[in-house]
Amino acid sequence: MSHNSDQVKEAALFMQEHDRFLVLSHVNPDGDATGSALGVCLMLEKMGKEYIVVNEGETPAKFSFLPRFDLLRNLSEESLDDTFGAVIAVDCADESRMGDVRSLFASGAVLLNIDHHPTNDGFGTVNLIRTDAAATAEILYDVAIAAGVSFDEELALCVYTGLLTDTGGFRYSNTSPRVMEIASKLLHYGVKPGDVAERCLEEITFAHVKILRRALQTLTLSHQNLVASITVRPEDFVQENAAREDAGGLVNYCRNIEGVEVGVSFVESEPGVIKVSMRARDRVDVSAIAKHFGGGGHAKAAGCTMRGNLADVQSKVWQVLGEAVGVKVDE
Ligand code: AMP
Ligand code: MN
Ligand code: MN
Numbered sequence: 001m002s003h004n005s006d007q008v009k010e011a012a013l014f015m016q017e018h019d020r021f022l023v024l025s026h027v028n029p030d031g032d033a034t035g036s037a038l039g040v041c042l043m044l045e046k047m048g049k050e051y052i053v054v055n056e057g058e059t060p061a062k063f064s065f066l067p068r069f070d071l072l073r074n075l076s077e078e079s080l081d082d083t084f085g086a087v088i089a090v091d092c093a094d095e096s097r098m099g100d101v102r103s104l105f106a107s108g109a110v111l112l113n114i115d116h117h118p119t120n121d122g123f124g125t126v127n128l129i130r131t132d133a134a135a136t137a138e139i140l141y142d143v144a145i146a147a148g149v150s151f152d153e154e155l156a157l158c159v160y161t162g163l164l165t166d167t168g169g170f171r172y173s174n175t176s177p178r179v180m181e182i183a184s185k186l187l188h189y190g191v192k193p194g195d196v197a198e199r200c201l202e203e204i205t206f207a208h209v210k211i212l213r214r215a216l217q218t219l220t221l222s223h224q225n226l227v228a229s230i231t232v233r234p235e236d237f238v239q240e241n242a243a244r245e246d247a248g249g250l251v252n253y254c255r256n257i258e259g260v261e262v263g264v265s266f267v268e269s270e271p272g273v274i275k276v277s278m279r280a281r282d283r284v285d286v287s288a289i290a291k292h293f294g295g296g297g298h299a300k301a302a303g304c305t306m307r308g309n310l311a312d313v314q315s316k317v318w319q320v321l322g323e324a325v326g327v328k329v330d331e
Helices: 006-017 031-046 095-104 136-146 153-166 177-187 193-202 206-217 234-239 251-255 286-292 310-325
Strands: 020-024 050-055 084-090 105-115 126-129 220-222 227-232 262-270 273-280 301-307
Touching: 006 084, 006 105, 006 126, 006 136, 020 031, 020 095, 031 050, 031 084, 031 136, 031 153, 050 095, 095 105, 105 136, 136 153, 136 177, 153 177, 153 193, 206 227, 206 234, 206 251, 227 251, 227 310, 234 262, 251 262, 251 273, 262 310, 273 286, 273 310, 286 301, 286 310, 301 310
Parallel strands: 020 050, 020 084, 084 105, 105 126, 227 262
Antiparallel strands: 220 227, 262 273, 273 301
16 A cells, blocks of 8 residues: 655665764644654664654654654754754755754765645755645655564554644545545554644644734735635733644634635744744635745644734735635725
8 A cells, every 4th residue: 555656665775874973854844744744753763763853942842752753852942062964854846944953964965855735845955845745744654664674653653643633633625535544544553533632633722813813803805705714813822821832823812703715824933933834724825825925834824923013924925825716905
């Protein structure tokens, strides 16, 4: 049942050929990024390889149930006096998504790029990009098989977490028969689906609820009710003693409103830096809009980070969204 393409074999070979690796995912990592990065670590261990796993910033504590979570190094808290000649990047749509971890690349470093974003620009030395995959973890499943790595509960948990989170709990349109087949196989290794869903999807922090309460006050409909927007300002984080990860998932409240084609959240966690997340229903490819603003993603879920004054950023995004839905922002 595995997709053993030439690229998958090449990725497995990359892991076999080198001995010491830098493993990384993208800035502000999600469940697929974290599950895939730690899954790669487990595979390397089974292959007798050395590795270090690093991200630019903190990884959300909600993923601390994953194996090897404690090994994740946070570059914004500790500097690492080392460089690496072999790098494995997972779930990164482009080079900039790797953030400051790029400072750990040795000159002439070779990079294996495993990803599923249609906006991936093939920045690796070896590129394994499958846009038909629901999650990077789905691709990793095939790499593990091609590399001859045996699955156990820990590796299965990492892959399952990527599949679960990037399909929104097996609900989004990327939930293919293959996703369900792989998930079923992973459950046989002992993954407890109720426990993983509780940690990744159900349990929320009180700070999240407090940010949500404020954000909902800002919810506005525009473009003849085809676009719904929500905004979080730096003072919301300060006053609610909340972290950036506490603002995750707000955009879904916008997109889920009946009749809305695009939901968008503007999260300004520090003054002048605005994380824009977009979710589409049917008609709009939000990855094209995110790409226009220097970001990327998938047709139905995409994002970008914009700098400047909030009102200017909003008006730029709303204007492009207007072209996409065929209705001007003020109509
Ligand atoms: P988010 O809105 O952050 O949940 O992201 C939605 C999707 O867009 C995910 O697949 C992200 O990996 C992708 N994405 C978000 N921000 C960016 C960015 N700045 N550049 C490229 N892809 C992004
Ligand atoms: Mn991701
Ligand atoms: Mn992903």
